[in-house]
Amino acid sequence: MPDAPFIPDELRQLVADPTNGERFTDLWPYLCSEGTAWPAAYAAVPHLVTIARGLPAAASERDDYLYVVGLVAICSGELGEAPAGIPDDIADAYRQALPEALTLLAETLATGEHDQISTRYLLAAVSALKGHLEFAEILNELDVYAECQSCGEPMLELPE
Template sequence: MMPLDDPRWPALDHRGRSQGQGVPGAPFVPDELRHLMAHPADGERFVDLWPYLCSEGTAWPAAYAAVPHLVAIARGLPADGRDEYLYVVGLVAMCSGEYGQAPADLPHDITHAYRQALPEALTLLAETLATAEHDQTMTRYLLAAVAALKGHSDYAEILNELDVFAECQSCGEPMLELPE
């Protein structure tokens, strides 16, 4: 796992940082991870961070370095408090395409730590799904993360995007609205 004081962090791009240049207001990932390790239940802070790591179908280099830390944070939480962390780990895997892939130009130690964290994330996800209560939406997101961590990124994307429901005109029940 890449230490949070490693001097390479500023060079790892994320949504608010490109080629080592930060955008005003963008988080410094190691500082955010340090805060979350001390305050893992700070969901608001995590919700503010994770779109900088992985969003809009893209996982940025900083995401791969962050994943082992996210798994470590999730490991320290009870099953009903780790949903978001594990979902984001699944999102990174989903955005990576092939299981365990990371950008080719990412340093080997970061890629290795990322790949080593994925099986534990899957184990934690299984435990979370088995023991914690989830609404339909969170269950779907966690199942999408499981599919991604099992190497089925196409299936994971389908599950992740499966929130387009319509109301049945004859009975009023929600139903999946399929694209034409």
């Protein structure tokens, strides 16, 4: 894996060009991945919410920023709590950004056109920001689909 990017510089670049999906796709795994929200994620969340606020509700880039905010909440293990060692000002800014992210998610879901997969991820983010972290994890990991034998439509394949 390449060296981690300098998060403040990456966020400045995204503020300047929030539609740079490639830059954001390269950045967000350094914020939250493999079930862990890294310390930089808590400092980045308020900036991600600000960037999302500046994008149209129907923009797919907005979906991505808001999903990652929800993913940080999922990975944190407890809604609104930053891990020990995160400075109080960063933890406070993180907590204060979450309600706005939830509002933006609701607006995004009501306005944008989303396929089944992107809707699932956005609903996972909503669930996380509502404090339903276990449900959010289920939605986030829900990748098991089967094809209906009668009509050919995708459907959830439930375990036996």
